[in-house]
Amino acid sequence: MRTEDVLAAIATGLWRWDNASGTVTLDGEAARLLGLPAEPAVLPEVAVRSRFHPVDWNEINGIVNLAVAEGTLAEARLRIMDEDGRVLRTVRSRSKPVENRTPEGRTDYELIGTIQEIAEPQPGTTAAHTPITGDWRRSREAFLLDAGRALAEARSTAEVLRVAASLSMPGFNPDGLAVFGMAGDRLSVIGHHGHGAGDEGPFADMRTDTDYPAAEVVRTGRAIYLPTPEDYKRRFPATWPLAQRFGRVSWAFLPLIVAGRTMGAWMAAFKHPVSFSPDERSVLTTVARMLAQALQRAGVAESERELTTGLQRSMMPQLGPEIPGMRIAARYVPTGGGLQVGGDWYDMIPLPSGRFALVIGDVQGHDVRAAGLMGQLRIAVRAYASEGHRPDAVLSRASRFLAGLCSSQESDGRGGAASYGDPAPYGDPGGYGDPGGDPDSLSPRFATCLYVECDPRTGLLEVARAGHPDPAIRMTDGTVLMRPTAGGLPLGIVPDTDYPTTRFTLEPGETMMLCTDGLIETGGHDLDTGWARLRAILEADPPGPPAADGHLDGGHLERLADLLVQAVHGPSSHHTTGPLADRREDDIAVVLLCREGGNCGCGSTAPHAVRPARRTMLTVAQAEPERIAGARRQVRELLHDWADGEQVDSAVLMVSEMVTNVLVHTDGDALLVAEAVGELGARRLRVEVADTSDELPHKRQPGEMASSGRGVLLMEMLADTWGVDPRGEGKSIWFELHEQSKPDPDPLD
Template identity: 35%
Template sequence: MAERGESPAVDWPARPDLSLALNRMGTFDWDLDSGQMHLDPTALGVFELRPEEFTGTPGGLRARITPGEEARLDARVAQALKDGRSHYGAYFRIRRRDGTASWTHIQGHILRDPTGRPYRIIGIVRDADLDPGEPGARSERDEGRRRMTGVVERTTAILAHARTVNDVTDILKDPAALGHLGAVSIMLGVVDGGRVHLVAEGQLGTYVPEIEYTRLDADFPMSEAVRTLQPVYVTSRDEFERRYPLLWRYIAPLSVRSGVYLPLIAQGRPIGAIGLLYAREGDFTAEESNLLVALGSGIAQSLQRAILFEQEHDLAEGLQRAMLPRSIPEVPGARIAVRYRSARMGRDIGGDWYDVIPLGEGRVGVMIGDVEGHDTDAAAVMGQLRIVLRAYIAEGHTPGTAMARAAAFLRELETERFATCTYAEIDLNSGMLHIVRAGHLDPVVRRGDGSCHRVSAAGGLPLGLPPRDRSGTGSDYPVTTLELHPGDTLMLCTDGLIERPGADADTGMREFMEAARDGPVDVEELADVLCDLVGDSGTGDDMALLLLRRRGTPAPRGGGPLRQRLVPGDTDGPTLARHLIRAAVAAWGARDLADEIELAADELMTNALVHTDGGGHVNVRLTAEGRIRIEVEDASSALPRRREADDWAVSGRGLMLVDRLADAWGVEPMGAGKCVWCEFALSAAAVGAAAAPASVRVTMPGAPPAATVPPAAPAEAPRSSG
């Protein structure tokens, strides 16, 4: 039967294939096992694909189906297969060759084997542009609207956690972040003075150095959006070429047919712009424009927060660096390495610090500490505390007294902050190491053979807390004494280096010691290895590290130093000290000077016991210049005076004897007290004898044999300072 008018003749009744073709309904056959898909000519026409363009697999449809629609269709099919259904259907949008969008409907019948396993789908696909008012199409459009709205909401929520500009750009460059909006590429520019700085370009990978910086008055869409504070829409390639010829040569090679550039406005002023490029042509609907403007608003707020955060971080980091030592002094006899890494929380700043204080005569003080908190206040308190502790040490206070005074200083600041700290004072001539600890981690020593052990240093409360001892004597912070041998490395760190997420501090300390044991000898290289334990991100806490390796001792090898406490009313203390001094002098090859040295030491000890209230300490050691040095420390600030005694006086000749017997003597202030010292030069023969290891046991009458002058290789165990 022929149709009226100019319609072609069609048989009666019409064949099914003709009925389908006339209504733009094609068929497909999808083999799930092999992945092959067949489309008849009508179905290829619906997708506007030429036969040679179709690959025979579902992937061949990607030229027409956007990634977001493809993901939704895959989910719809997967759900139907999982639920055991025999049919499924869906509306979706495809991109035509001219870039416009078109509604399409697909319906499939699922074939299953006797076990219920799906193996084939046979169905139809049709052009649904003629039925946009149908409930199904409306549902799909509503779903698309909800989907796009959800993308904006999710992206805004993710951006709320961005802390830096790099975080913002990383989120926007993620293909999954804006894929449902249909954009094939994204650009982010930040206003920098009178220019727009392009800080991100994603997905297409078309970074062009020539347009990284563009002037605000330049003929670029991003600059125009910033100038006018209005979105800039470009709906075709012809419009790109006509309106922005400077940009067109970079756009022309790309599969881009339209774009939108949104100003990023925060607190009424432009801070940047974002550009979205699309592979479709055509105008943007009012709904799309509203969603994009909402997206731009969310990005603007996140970008402003990130910019302000980075500005504050730069300020805080500058403050932190200013509070730390600008350089580490060279210390003869030691190699020192320090490291500091800022926190990854708060304002990326903390209260960790380190310092190195040369004390003269081969002595050096090193400290490390941590003020509570991660903000500029913590950094400011850290700077004050470091400087005041350094001042107390430079004044000559003993380690325990300096730490007690620093604790009092922090309490007087009334900052409600506390701090932990470790201070170590090393005599590089003798290797004697005095450690005082205020609530901080135990130090670690790596021996020359690579073995590591923690030093169980007696500790006091963190600085700033109320003291246990209110007498002011510094006994709140006891001092632990041990010897650092040549080749040994003292390692001090803050807890940011050993803390591990989800693990206790012992685990981190064990990893720290294992890395130190197997690490390089050079302290700079070892410091890098230890810092790598926490990686780039760390644990949210800042960290500081200080390593000191004692080089070969410059002093003659013959005996370790002696330190003896002098207590008022204790008659055995000076007697024991005299015997130890005599034995040490003999071991050092200066037996012929033993009487003179013992007498001079006795006079200095007697002055400390008679003319002061708190007693003191006597130290005897061999200096790098080959001299025997005797030091008597006491807590009195009154300086001794040499005076002439008459014939009948029973006192007053002590310093005169010291002056006659010793090669040199003097007085050094030490905080609230002083140190009176004298030195005896050894002969060349005695210096040679002192180079040989020696050990002398001294037994006091009526006392158990316990006092030993140590040889050149001292015992490993720490010795108490008394």
């Protein structure tokens, strides 16, 4: 009797599916089971495929690929449809896939096997209502979606292993899991679940040629399924005694493969028998692939974090020993994307003169190259400062250094030309042709920088600024002013650029804040709204009460640094390099300098009989008429709590007129000094504007259409007192206002 006749007697047909030629060869019984005439035939695959339920057909490719990868049979249940879309019968296909590689490099398959009818759905039911494995498939899809989401969100190897241990597979949940990792020719357990402490000992370190399922999986890249203890004992007799003591009855060992490279193995062990059907193997294989991808991502992330920590530790300096009479606090917070180190930096540099320098800067970009340029530029600035150069000379040399560095890279063929716009007053790095943080972009770059040389004995500060945001000063009474300083272009744009120096004194009890624009503009803020947000924090954080020894809270400056960062991103680490959990738009660097005394909360103090003076100073150069607006803002911020708003408007108007007159009628610069003294409600404001001209102002009678000549008239009308004081070179015009507390409104009005 022929084999075909025997198979036909038990309702089993033979078929051969050739993917290369696109044909399917059927014997008579196979043709009958597919709803075709019961005779041998060679048909195009589209004619056979039309007989399968669409849902079942969509799973065939996955089952075949799985069988090829594991070297096993491809087994599937298929619903056979008639021309009206009704289910005729359900058959089980068991085929051996044979992989054939064409001369063109394409991989084709040839399936050789059997199909046999099984009794599941009743003939006459529609495809839409066929209950075959529907619930299991839905639960499997839901499980895989949940597992994929959970593994994708895991950020470390430990989190990935915790997620893997918590997976509850539909219908065949394993009670023991283990993940094996490779290092050279050694295999070790990197995580496990469902075992006691020390159970991993025999498997903790083994060679890949060991007679153990995980080792064979790593060697071959093929999964191993052991449905029964007898299968385990027969295939791996040497290591069976080690596995026997755990009381499991079924095991699955699957390779962890990423980009074609086997990085380890995953074991799922069961205390109940599992036959490892194609559906179950498909689920296990999918989980293994997701687990491998998650472990790969976690490993890369951990390597990046380790590299980040090393870069931050080497690039971010320690603030060094304490400076008599000064307190310093600093924070660096990297952007949340990619490598957690960018182009922002700060530094404190001891100088040969006994002074020290504070530097803060921002190299364009948020990538590895920005971090590299930042490190080189920081070293260059430190070297120039240590040689004893003045602040303007340090920045001029640093600008030439950065321009030369970028031009040398461009000449090596690694970058192209860049175009730059006009310099903004505060040097926003985003405004000069920023390539958008592309790590592959090697176009020339620039950097903003603020360099402050400080004399700790007198509090004298000499500031040179290269396109960077101005410093902010918190006075002893909590008033916060943005301190305008002269500045030049960002470093690296024009090699030979001059950087004028601004001098002012940090009074006892005052705090200076230096920061990069990431602290100001993050969260959709611009310079104005960002400064307003920071000013509110600085003004709202009073120092702690004096201790028993008369000293104020020594940690106030550290707390204030944390508050400034938290206002942008939420709680951070107390370490200057501590990363935050949420994603950030830009790097942040902030430095706080407090001169002890007064009421800053960072050192000793003595009680004051009189409220300390509130004072500001500003130079408006002939070439910078736009700084008149800064002078008006300075006066308004100085008088933020003045009782009479009309007096504030008068003071701002007179200052604007006085400074404008200097720029229009003289050839020199205007020096503005404003000071408010006294108790709240009874203060005196004195404003002086000095210049180098000997010509004294005189009263005029301007016509209705005149554009000048009203300065003296305004001061006569608005000031309580005013005058002109000749000096050795030039003169000083001044006015005074006496605060007038408005009476409370009558509640009966």
